Every structure is written in structure tokens, then in C-alpha cells.
Amino acid sequence: MADKKLVESITSMGEDFAQWYTDVVKKAELIDYTSVKGCMVLKPAGYAIWENIQSTLDAMFKETGVQNVYLPMFIPESLLQKEKDHVEGFAPEVAWVTHGGLEPLQERMCVRPTSETLFCDFYKNDIQSYRDLPKVYNQWCSVVRWEKETRPFLRSREFLWQEGHTAHATAQQAEERTIQMLNVYAKFCEEVLAMPVIKGRKTDKEKFAGAEATYTIEALMHDGKALQSGTSHNFGDGFAKAFGIQYTDKDNTLKYVHQTSWGMTTRLIGAIIMVHGDDSGLVLPPRIAPTQVIVIPIQQKKEGVLDKANELKDELSKKYRVKIDDSDKTPGWKFSEAEMRGIPVRVEIGPKDIEAGKCVICRRDTREKIEVALDELDAKIGEVLDLMQKEMLERARAHREEHTYVATNFEEFEKIFTEKAGFVKAMWCGEEECENTIKEKLSVTSRCMPFEQEELADKCVCCGKPAKKMVYWGKAY
Amino acid sequence: MADKKLVESITSMGEDFAQWYTDVVKKAELIDYTSVKGCMVLKPAGYAIWENIQSTLDAMFKETGVQNVYLPMFIPESLLQKEKDHVEGFAPEVAWVTHGGLEPLQERMCVRPTSETLFCDFYKNDIQSYRDLPKVYNQWCSVVRWEKETRPFLRSREFLWQEGHTAHATAQQAEERTIQMLNVYAKFCEEVLAMPVIKGRKTDKEKFAGAEATYTIEALMHDGKALQSGTSHNFGDGFAKAFGIQYTDKDNTLKYVHQTSWGMTTRLIGAIIMVHGDDSGLVLPPRIAPTQVIVIPIQQKKEGVLDKANELKDELSKKYRVKIDDSDKTPGWKFSEAEMRGIPVRVEIGPKDIEAGKCVICRRDTREKIEVALDELDAKIGEVLDLMQKEMLERARAHREEHTYVATNFEEFEKIFTEKAGFVKAMWCGEEECENTIKEKLSVTSRCMPFEQEELADKCVCCGKPAKKMVYWGKAY
Numbered sequence: 001m002a003d004k005k006l007v008e009s010i011t012s013m014g015e016d017f018a019q020w021y022t023d024v025v026k027k028a029e030l031i032d033y034t035s036v037k038g039c040m041v042l043k044p045a046g047y048a049i050w051e052n053i054q055s056t057l058d059a060m061f062k063e064t065g066v067q068n069v070y071l072p073m074f075i076p077e078s079l080l081q082k083e084k085d086h087v088e089g090f091a092p093e094v095a096w097v098t099h100g101g102l103e104p105l106q107e108r109m110c111v112r113p114t115s116e117t118l119f120c121d122f123y124k125n126d127i128q129s130y131r132d133l134p135k136v137y138n139q140w141c142s143v144v145r146w147e148k149e150t151r152p153f154l155r156s157r158e159f160l161w162q163e164g165h166t167a168h169a170t171a172q173q174a175e176e177r178t179i180q181m182l183n184v185y186a187k188f189c190e191e192v193l194a195m196p197v198i199k200g201r202k203t204d205k206e207k208f209a210g211a212e213a214t215y216t217i218e219a220l221m222h223d224g225k226a227l228q229s230g231t232s233h234n235f236g237d238g239f240a241k242a243f244g245i246q247y248t249d250k251d252n253t254l255k256y257v258h259q260t261s262w263g264m265t266t267r268l269i270g271a272i273i274m275v276h277g278d279d280s281g282l283v284l285p286p287r288i289a290p291t292q293v294i295v296i297p298i299q300q301k302k303e304g305v306l307d308k309a310n311e312l313k314d315e316l317s318k319k320y321r322v323k324i325d326d327s328d329k330t331p332g333w334k335f336s337e338a339e340m341r342g343i344p345v346r347v348e349i350g351p352k353d354i355e356a357g358k359c360v361i362c363r364r365d366t367r368e369k370i371e372v373a374l375d376e377l378d379a380k381i382g383e384v385l386d387l388m389q390k391e392m393l394e395r396a397r398a399h400r401e402e403h404t405y406v407a408t409n410f411e412e413f414e415k416i417f418t419e420k421a422g423f424v425k426a427m428w429c430g431e432e433e434c435e436n437t438i439k440e441k442l443s444v445t446s447r448c449m450p451f452e453q454e455e456l457a458d459k460c461v462c463c464g465k466p467a468k469k470m471v472y473w474g475k476a477y
Numbered sequence: 478m479a480d481k482k483l484v485e486s487i488t489s490m491g492e493d494f495a496q497w498y499t500d501v502v503k504k505a506e507l508i509d510y511t512s513v514k515g516c517m518v519l520k521p522a523g524y525a526i527w528e529n530i531q532s533t534l535d536a537m538f539k540e541t542g543v544q545n546v547y548l549p550m551f552i553p554e555s556l557l558q559k560e561k562d563h564v565e566g567f568a569p570e571v572a573w574v575t576h577g578g579l580e581p582l583q584e585r586m587c588v589r590p591t592s593e594t595l596f597c598d599f600y601k602n603d604i605q606s607y608r609d610l611p612k613v614y615n616q617w618c619s620v621v622r623w624e625k626e627t628r629p630f631l632r633s634r635e636f637l638w639q640e641g642h643t644a645h646a647t648a649q650q651a652e653e654r655t656i657q658m659l660n661v662y663a664k665f666c667e668e669v670l671a672m673p674v675i676k677g678r679k680t681d682k683e684k685f686a687g688a689e690a691t692y693t694i695e696a697l698m699h700d701g702k703a704l705q706s707g708t709s710h711n712f713g714d715g716f717a718k719a720f721g722i723q724y725t726d727k728d729n730t731l732k733y734v735h736q737t738s739w740g741m742t743t744r745l746i747g748a749i750i751m752v753h754g755d756d757s758g759l760v761l762p763p764r765i766a767p768t769q770v771i772v773i774p775i776q777q778k779k780e781g782v783l784d785k786a787n788e789l790k791d792e793l794s795k796k797y798r799v800k801i802d803d804s805d806k807t808p809g810w811k812f813s814e815a816e817m818r819g820i821p822v823r824v825e826i827g828p829k830d831i832e833a834g835k836c837v838i839c840r841r842d843t844r845e846k847i848e849v850a851l852d853e854l855d856a857k858i859g860e861v862l863d864l865m866q867k868e869m870l871e872r873a874r875a876h877r878e879e880h881t882y883v884a885t886n887f888e889e890f891e892k893i894f895t896e897k898a899g900f901v902k903a904m905w906c907g908e909e910e911c912e913n914t915i916k917e918k919l920s921v922t923s924r925c926m927p928f929e930q931e932e933l934a935d936k937c938v939c940c941g942k943p944a945k946k947m948v949y950w951g952k953a954y
Contacts, residue, residue, distance in 0.1 A: 035556055035598050036586065039549035044614070047545050068524050072516035072635055073550075073588075073619060074572075079512055095551075096576040097588065100623035100634075101569050109513065111550075111574065111588070121512050137521070141619070142550060146577035157577075158549055 010340075012279045017223040024273055025152045028282045028340050038150040038157035042266070045341060048290035049269050050160060054140060056192055056288070057162065057264065060184050061138055066164060069137045071118045074109040079117045083242040086116060089209020093146045095157075111144040116210065116235075116261055119165040120243035127257060129248050130169055136177070138164040153270030154227075154477050161265035167245065167257040171236060174258035175213075178234040181262040182215045185230035193268065194285040194392035195219050195275050196400055197229060198423070198472055200448030205432045208261075212236040218447045218472060220400040221274035224421025226447050226474035229271055232262035270477070275396050276365070282342030283365050285392050286385040293381060294343045295324040296334045298350030308354050312347060312377065320381060339364060344388055345381055363388055365395075408457040413473075417442045423474050427467035429460035437462055438473065447472040487817075489756045494700040501750055502629045505759045505817050515627040515634035519743070522818060525767035526746050527637060531617060533669055533765070534639065534741065537661050538615055543641060546614045548595045551586040556594045560719040563593060566686020570623045572634075588621040593687065593712075593738055596642040597720035604734060606725050607646055613654070615641040630747030631704075631954050638742035644722065644734040648713060651735035652690075655711040658739040659692045662707035670745065671762040671869035672696050672752050673877055674706060675900070675949055677925030682909045685738075689713040695924045695949060697877040698751035701898025703924050703951035706748055709739035747954070752873050753842070759819030760842050762869050763862040770858060771820045772801040773811045775827030785831050789824060789854065797858060816841060821865055822858060840865055842872075885934040890950075894919045900951050904944035906937035914939055915950065924949040 010023035025031050030046030042050065058068070074097060081087045094110035112118065123135060140162045150156045164181060168174040182199060189195045197217035207214035211233040219229045240246070240256040249255050276283040286292050293316055297309035306326060313324040323343075325334045331348070338346050342364060349359040359377060362369045365388055372380045403422030407413035416424050428434060428446070435446055438461075449469045460467050487500035502508050507523030519527065535545070551574060558564045571587035589595065600612060617639045627633045641658060645651040659676060666672045674694035684691035688710040696706045717723070717733040726732050753760040763769050770793055774786035783803060790801040800820075802811045808825070815823050819841060826836040836854060839846045842865055849857045880899030884890035893901050905911060905923070912923055915938075926946045937944050 032599060032603065034549055034595070035553055036549045036551050039551065041549070041599050042547040044544035044546055047547055050547075051545065067521035068528065069521055070519040070524055070527075070619075070637060072511055072513045072518070073621070074513050074516065074635070076512055093578050095574045095578075097572045098575045099573040101571065118511070122509060122518050126509065142547075144550070158551070160547060 010279070010281065013222065013277075020277075020279075021270075021273060022152070024277055024281055024340075028342065030269065030273075030282075031152045036157075038147060040152055040156055042160075045290070046269060049272070049284070049288060050266055052288050052290060053264075053268055054162075057184075057188055058140070060188060061162075061164070064136075064180060064184065066136050066138045068139060070139050070141065071115055071122060073112050073141070075112055075115075075117055076107050076109050078107060079121055080110060082117060082120070083210050083239055086210035086239075090114065090145075095144050095146055112141075113143055113145045114261075114263070115139070115143075115163055115165065116239060117243075119261075120239050120245060120259075123167050123257070123259075124243050124245050127167060127245060127247050130250055133167060133169045133247060133257065134173060134177070135167040136164070137166065138162055151270075151477075153266055153273070159266050161263050164260070164262045166260045167240075168259070169247070169249065169255070169257065171258045174234055174236070174260050178213070178215060178232045178260045178262070181260070182217065182230070182232040185232070185262070185264060186217050188264075189217060189219065189229060189268075189271075190393060192285065192287045193272055193275075194287075194389055194396060195229070195271060196393065196397040198448060198450050200450035200472065202231075202448055203428075203432070203435060203446045203471070205435050206446060208233045210235060210238060212238065216448050218423075218474075219271055219275065220403060220423055220474075221271070221477070222277070222399070223274070224403050224475075226423065226472075226476040227267070227271050227274070228447070228476065229268060230262070230264040233260060235259040235261070276392055277342070280336070281340035283392070284342035284344060286344045286389045289342065289344050290321060291323045291341070291343050292320045292385060293322045293345045293347060294338045295322065295347045295349065296331060296338065297324070297326060298331050298348055298353075300326060302351045304354060305349070305351055309349050312349060312359070312374075316347075316378060316381065319378065320385070335362075345384055347377070347381075365392055406456055407461055409459075410461060413438075413461050414442060417444055417475075421475065423447070423472050425454065425456060425470055425472055426461035427455075427457045427459065428469050428471045429463055429465040430468040431460075431463070431465075434460055434462035444473050444475050447474050447476065487756070487758065490699065490754075497754075497756075498747075498750060499629070501754055501758055501817075505819065507746065507759075508629045513634075515624060517629055517633055519637075522767070523746060526749070526761070526765060527743055529765050529767060530741075530745055531639075534661075534665055535617070537665060538639075538641070541613075541657060541661065543613050543615045545616060547616050547618065548592055548599060550589050550618070552589055552592075552594055553584050553586050555584060556598055557587060559594060559597070560687050560716055563687035563716075567591065567622075572621050572623055589618075590620055590622045591738075591740070592616070592620075592640055592642065593716060594720075596738075597716050597722060597736075600644050600734070600736075601720050601722050604644060604722060604724050607727055610644060610646045610724060610734065611650060611654070612644040613641070614643065615639055628747075628954075630743055630750070632744075636743050638740050641737070641739045643737045644717075645736070646724070646726070646732070646734070648735045651711055651713070651737050655690070655692060655709045655737045655739070658737070659694065659707070659709040662709070662739070662741060663694050665741075666694060666696065666706060666745075666748075667870060669762065669764045670749055670752075671764075671866055671873060672706070672748060673870065673874040675925060675927050677927035677949065679708075679925055680905075680909070680912060680923045680948070682912050683923060685710045687712060687715060689715065693925050695900075695951075696748055696752065697880060697900055697951075698748070698954070699754070699876070700751070701880050701952075703900065703949075703953045704744070704748050704751070705924070705953065706745060707739070707741040710737060712736040712738070753869055754819070755842075757813070758817035760869070761819035761821060763821045763866045766819065766821050767798060768800045768818070768820050769797045769862060770799045770822045770824060771815045772799065772824045772826065773808060773815065774801070774803060775808050775825055775830075777803060779828045781831060782826070782828055786826050789826060789836070789851075793824075793855060793858065796855065797862070822861055824854070824858075842869055883933055884938055886936075887938060890915075890938050891919060894921055894952075898952065900924070900949050902931065902933060902947055902949055903938035904932075904934045904936060905946050905948045906940055906942040907945040908937075908940070908942075911937055911939035921950050921952050924951050924953065
């Protein structure tokens with residue numbers, strides 16, 4: 001049995017979801033707070049998840065032809081101001097550098113909140129001819145947005161992310177790349193993070209500052225709130241015109257490039273916590289877990305136990321990411337810690353097990369315990385990890401389906417959001433006025449116009465005028 | 478033969494080494510300049526080298542028990558000021574953030590020039606007991622130092638690096654870790670970058686701001702100038718006392734921790750260029766080269782040539798990092814480009830080769846051409862890459878030996894630095910005054926007191942007083 005003390009130190013989800021979340025990020029040792037308000041330390045357990053996200057996603061990017069680069073972290077004010085919508089969106093929330101060493105700067109610079117303007121400034125010189133296209137660049141870095149309210153992973157003043165920035169010869173190629181990267185994001189979330197997502201397009205009100213179209217993947221958290229988990233933007237030639245990015249085409253005429261950008265952030269770690277976690281702490285999908293298997297020796301002072309446990313660890317390490325806990329804590333405490341940290345499988349091995357040539361394995365998500373013969377352990381763990389990955393996705397999908405509702409008129413719409421939490425599918429006329437009304441009255445926003453449209457009704461759920469699109473609505477992080 | 482045009486576009490090393498360097502970083506497409514003075518774009522070819530440095534070094538770190546973390550990029554001014562020597566060293570060259578969004582900050586913050594103070598602030602809470610020690614953390618990030626004069630890779634206002642920060646129970650453990658990481662750096666430089674280094678200790682004048690001891694690896698560039706290539710610092714308990722980082726030891730008493738830090742930067746890419754490059758451009762050591770082999774089809778429009786070239790590429794890709802250049806440029810131009818980019822081996826394959834069941838491979842460093850039977854190509858390339866890696870190190874070592882001189886009195890010392898460029902080994906009394914005199918008269922600095930000491934003379938090369946240490950002196954980047 002797991003020791004109660006550690007588990008009792010976190011609030012239960014049902015009691016206070018927000019407090020549960022805060023407790024888990026601290027007790028699972030993912031982050032620490034700092035003297036810099038709104039900025040956090042990513043501790044080893046938290047950063048290791050990001051390293052796995054990074055390496056998996058980076059390999060998926062490179063398969064589609066992405067090349068990594070690194071651009072400066074500073075943006076001169078004049079550069080930020082070149083694209084009107086973009087600067088309006090970001091200027092209120094950037095950090096300004098005004099002094100270098102002991103002297104004031106001639107022109108102040110912001111710390112990048114995102115790097116469209118820098119990439120444009122770079123592409124302006126780097127792109128001359130159709131032969132230079134497409135440019136499919138990405139960078140892994142940190143960005144800064146001076147938020148008033150912050151929460152670990154979900155909203156912090158500095159966060160880690162990747163930002164892809166591409167330039168193409170035609171509008172069609174830009175649109176294709178925008179959708180291609182959204183699909184990469186969705187595939188990554190579903191197959192690696194075991195987190196189902198709704199793919200769709202943002203309304204004009206919710207799109208990125210400077211974009212022609214923003215596409216998004218939206219996930220549902222355990223408390224019924226939505227989390228925007230990745231976005232992909234098609235800029236058309238708006239930035240190209242503002243920055244003068246032209247190429248000589250095959251027909252010898254000058255044309256503007258068409259651009260995209262797309263990003264995912266450490267916010268994904270928040271998503272993993274809120275989609276899979278439980279009252280004992282974190283539950284990590286096997287494919288992203290820094291440690292997949294933890295070996296816990298029972299009565300480890302008895303002769304042969306530690307040797308056997310280490311032998312299992314070495315053997316399993318050939319295929320899986322394995323650790324052993326041979327500290328002097330009690331087994332119960334070790335179980336609790338392993339559960340808090342979300343390690344998918346624990347292996348218990350004691351003197352009696354060794355005698356019988358077996359051990360016990362325990363799945364983190366279901367807590368199912370299975371006796372396994374030692375010579376079948378390797379294969380069995382592979383099976384259990386695969387099954388766990390699959391069932392975690394299925395459970396998350398079932399949870400989302402159970403918390404996705406349909407409203408065909410405003411009364412229904414209001415009733416659902418008063419009584420329940422989740423996604424609500426409803427028809428919309430396409431007017432921003434209705435989005436504003438809905439936000440004001442129900443405190444919910446349009447999450448996306450999903451690619452899979454349904455005709456739930458012919459009238460807008462808000463104003464009753466003819467409907468144009470089905471929209472997912474929800475309260476969002 | 479390589480096409481002359483591209484090669485002629487760079488200045489020769491002998492004519493103007495500084496211009497040659499600048500030409501290579503641009504023509505090999507490693508970097509681009511930006512609108513942000515002193516900051517550069519790392520283009521795909523440059524960033525890919527950094528990615529390889531990062532992944533190789535990171536694996537070496539992890540073998541020694543290092544864990545990665547991420548700390549904020551901002552340091553509040555009051556935090557930077559806690560350690561007196563440290564703030565004096567860095568305050569004159571930091572960038573200051575004074576505004577967040579539209580409002581002035583209550584306390585200004587600098588963008589990290591290095592993160593000792595942040596790690597101390599973090600460790601202060603994270604370390605309570607001897608059980609929490611050692612902490613062996615590292616982060617990969619960018620830092621900012623507001624330099625007046627900048628050069629790509631060697632000195633820029635923002636650069637990428639890793640910074641390790643550790644905390645230990647005893648002074649001895651801290652010293653051991655400091656030396657251990659210096660050894661990792663030296664091994665990495667020699668075995669992976671094919672760059673021999675001198676390991677030693679910095680004099681007090683040259684040590685890191687706030688350190689008790691700074692250890693360094695020093696390499697000699699092709700022009701005879703020295704490059705500090707990595708440093709490892711032992712802080713003793715100086716920072717711990719300034720920040721109050723104490724732990725309860727086994728004997729139940731409160732003790733201060735002992736700390737270290739160590740870093741390597743994108744400057745290593747500058748070192749690779751200046752140690753191995755030649756008048757045709759970059760020469761990359763096989764182990765760090767993003768592309769190790771480039772297949773160049775000859776008369777590629779003839780039937781079967783492209784197919785065969787692609788077949789070779791696919792086959793070789795199982796073991797090596799391989800690209801094919803099937804663009805419509807001439808073979809000569811492709812050769813020049815591959816040379817400029819420093820790709821270790823090129824494979825030429827044309828109709829006659831295919832008929833004869835062979836191809837030609839050419840080594841980048843020696844330009845040696847070898848005919849190889851196609852069924853032996855795979856093994857032969859492995860051999861050539863290994864040999865090239867080995868010989869590049871040997872050549873660099875021979876170059877360093879040829880440019881390392883001995884001076885036993887000031888006249889010799891002055892004569893060498895007037896007529897030649899390189900390292901000079903000479904005895905030193907241990908007084909900073911002599912270092913100052915030498916710097917003033919000869920414009921050279923003490924690079925390090927090497928671990929391998931020799932007794933060249935019994936008097937200081939400068940003042941003639943009894944000598945205490947042998948020192949490597951040189952002009953440095």
C-alpha cells in the first residue's frame with residue numbers, strides 16, 4: 001500500500017481543482033517559484049518532460065523538412081512596429097530593455113514575445129529568388145509576455161516554446177504548411193501525450209495578431225475547462241508587404257512571399273497534468289515519461305534483494321527508461337513518491353518474490369497489480385506500457401465526449417454552462433457581436449470552428465440569425 | 478576540380494586572417510547579421526553544428542550525473558548585488574529591463590549574463606539537509622553581455638551556452654567536480670572537435686568574478702592566437718555565505734555548501750573554424766559535422782546516374798549523416814560549395830563509374846581522391862572518417878607544438894611576441910604587477926598555469942624574482 005502521508009499532502013481534485021493543480025506541480029517537484037515574479041524554475045522532473053517533448057516533436061518537424069535556427073532575443077521597437085495589428089496585439093505585454101551596461105540605448109528593445117518581426121527582417125535579405133523558397137525554419141527558445149496573472153506552465157511571464165516561421169512562393173503552399181503543422185501537433189498530442197484534441201479554425205476575434213487565419217488544437221481538461229494546446233497561423237502576404245519580402249519568380253517578376261508561423265509551449269506540461277493526473281499526483285503517458293519504470297526493492301537489507309533489483313534495472317534499461325529507488329525510505333513512502341511523480345510502472349521485488357522467481361508490477365493509472373514471472377518481465381512491461389498509453393488516450397477521449405454538450409438555443413446554452421463544465425457545440429452567425437454577448441453573459445469564448453462541422457441547427461445560438469458555422473465554446477485557461 | 482569562383486570569393490588566410498574568418502562564417506552560411514547590433518542569426522548550417530555539440534556534450538554530462546533545469550532569464554538588481562566581486566565583474570556589461578508592458582518596474586532586472594545568483598537564490602530554498610546534496614544541475618540557454626566590440630561566435634551580445642551549477646557538502650567534493658567537468662570539456666574538445674587543449678588554472682587576475690579558483694582549457698588558433706574554450710569555477714563557500722545556503726549535516730549542525738559552475742558556448746564553433754579551416758572554407762571534424770558525406774552525381778541527366786546516386790545516399794544513410802546534391806548546378810560548383818561548408822567526405826559518381834562498379838571519394842582536409850569499388854564504399858567511408866578525425870587532431874596538435882615557444886628572460890619573451898605568434902611558456906613570480914607589466918608592454922595575457930608544470934628557469938620572466946609557476950602566455954580572442 002502507498003503511504004498516506006505524501007498523498008494526503010495534496011488537495012483532492014474534487015475539492016479544489018486549482019489547489020490540486022498547484023499542489024501537484026510542487027509535490028511532483030516539477031517547478032519552483034522564484035524571486036522573479038511570474039517566472040518559475042523548471043526543476044529536473046519538469047525539465048525532463050520538456051526535453052522529451054522537445055526531442056520527439058523536433059524529430060517530427062525534421063521529417064517534414066524543418067531546419068532549426070536561432071535568432072536574437074531582442075527586437076528593436078521600430079521593428080516591432082512595422083506590422084500594425086501585430087504591434088497592437090503585443091506591445092502592451094512586452095518587457096523593455098532600455099540600458100546596455102551603464103548607458104541608455106539609443107532605441108529601446110523588447111525581449112521577444114514571439115519572433116515574426118525578426119524572422120521577417122532576416123528573410124528580407126535571405127530570400128532573393130524562387131530558388132530560395134520555401135524557407136521552413138524553427139527555433140527552440142524562451143519568450144517573455146508581461147502577464148498580470150500567472151500560473152505554473154499555463155501562463156508565466158517567461159516560458160519555453162518552439163516557434164516555426166516559414167516563407168513560401170504561393171498562398172496555397174503557405175496554407176498547406178499551416179495545416180500540415182497543425183496536423184503534426186494533433187498527432188503528437190494524441191499519440192505521444194495521449195491527449196485527444198479538436199482541430200479547427202479560430203474566429204477572427206480570437207486569431208493571432210497579424211494573421212489571416214489561425215488554426216488551433218483545443219483539449220479538454222479534467223475540470224471541464226478548455227486549453228488551447230498549439231496554434232498554427234497563416235499570414236498570407238501581410239507581413240511580407242509590411243517588411244518588403246519579395247522574390248524573383250521563374251517568370252522574372254517580383255512577388256511577395258506567403259508566410260506561416262506555429263508554436264507549442266511548456267503549457268503542454270500543464271495539459272498533461274490536468275488531463276491525466278489524479279488524487280495521488282501526476283500520471284505520465286509512457287511515451288513522454290522521463291522514467292517509465294521504477295524498481296522498488298522490498299526488505300532491501302535482506303541478502304540478494306538489492307542485487308536482484310539492480311539486475312532487473314540493468315536488464316530493463318536496455319529497452320525502457322528505468323530507475324531504482326534504493327534509498328532508505330520505507331517501501332510505502334517510495335510507492336507514494338513514484339505515484340506522485342507519475343511513473344507509469346513500478347516493479348516490486350522482495351525476498352519471497354525472488355524465491356518464487358517472480359515479481360509484482362503495478363500500473364500507475366489503474367493501480368492494477370500483476371504478478372509476473374521474472375523471465376517474462378521484460379515482455380510484460382512492454383505490453384503494459386503500450387496498453388496504458390492506449391487506455392489513457394481512450395479514457396481522456398471518453399471524458400471529453402461525456403463533457404461535450406449541444407445547445408441549439410440560448411436557454412439551453414446558458415443552462416449547460418450554469419450547471420456543467422465542458423465543451424458546448426453550438427451554431428453561430430459569424431458576427432463578433434454575438435461572441436462578445438456570449439462572453440459577457442456566460443464568461444465563455446469560442447474555442448474554434450472545428451474542421452468537422454455538424455449542422456446542429458440553422459440559427460445562431462445567440463442572435464437567432466442564420467447560422468454559418470458550428471463552434472466549440474468553453475471556459476478556457 | 479572545384480570551381481574557382483566560390484573559393485575566390487573568400488580572402489586567403491595568409492593575406493588577412495580576420496577577413497578570412499568573416500568570409501567563411503558568411504559564405505559557409507553559418508550566420509547572418511541582424512538589425513540588433515552585436516547579435517547574430519545562427520542559420521541552419523551554423524545551428525546544426527551547435528545541435529551536435531549540445532547533444533554530444535549533454536550525453537557526456539548526464540553520464541556524470543548532471544540533471545538539466547531551466548531558470549528565469551531575468552535577475553532582479555538586488556539579487557545580482559548580493560555577491561560583491563560578482564556584481565563588480567558583471568554590472569558594467571548587462572542589459573537592463575526597466576519596463577513591463579506600459580508600466581515601469583518597481584525594481585529593474587538585468588537579462589542574465591550568467592546565472593550564479595539565480596541558482597543561489599533557488600538552492601537557498603531547495604537545499605535543507607545533507608540528503609539534498611550534491612545538486613548537479615545544468616541549463617542550456619542564451620545569455621547577454623553588452624560588449625562594445627563583437628565578432629561572430631567569438632564575442633556577441635547574446636550567445637548560446639550551457640551553464641552547470643553545483644552545490645556540495647564539502648570543499649573537496651566541489652573541487653573534484655570542478656576538475657571533473659574541466660576534464661569532460663577537454664575530452665570533448667580533443668575527441669569530438671579534434672582540437673587539443675591546455676588544461677590549467679587561471680591566475681587570480683584572470684579568474685571569474687566571485688570564484689576562488691577558475692580552471693580553463695586553452696586552444697591555439699591557426700593564426701597563433703589563443704582561445705579560452707571552456708572554464709570551470711570553484712566558488713568555495715563564498716556565494717553560499719552571501720546567499721545563506723546552508724544544510725543540516727549528519728551531525729545535526731548547520732554548514733555552508735560549496736559550489737561550482739562551468740560553461741561552454743557557441744564560441745566553440747569559432748574555434749572549429751579557426752583551428753581546422755583553410756582557404757577553401759570550413760573543415761568540419763567528422764564527429765561534429767551535421768553532414769558527414771555528400772553524394773554528388775556527375776552528368777546526372779544521363780540515365781541511371783541519379784538513381785544510383787540516390788541508392789548510395791540511402792545505403793550510406795544507415796550509418797552516416799548523408800546528403801545528396803542533385804541541384805542543377807555544375808559539379809564543380811557543387812564541389813566548391815561542399816568544400817566551403819566543410820563536409821568531410823564527398824562521393825562522386827558518374828556514368829563511367831557506374832559502368833566500372835566504382836566511385837571516387839574525396840577527403841575535405843587533404844583533398845586526397847580515392848577510387849573505391851561500390852561494394853566496399855560503406856566500409857571505406859567509415860575508415861576515411863575515422864582517419865580524418867584522427868589526423869585533424871594530430872595536425873592541430875603539431876601546429877600548436879610548432880607555435881609554442883619558451884622564454885627564460887624578458888628579451889627572449891619580447892622577441893618571440895614581436896616576431897612570432899603562438900603560446901609562450903615562461904616562469905612567473907605570482908605577482909599581478911608582472912602580469913600588468915607584460916600586458917602593457919607586449920599586449921599578451923596569462924592564459925593559464927598548466928597542470929603539467931615544467932621548471933624552465935628559476936626566475937620570473939618579467940621581474941627576475943624567484944619563480945613560482947610556469948604560465949602559458951599569449952594574445953587571446
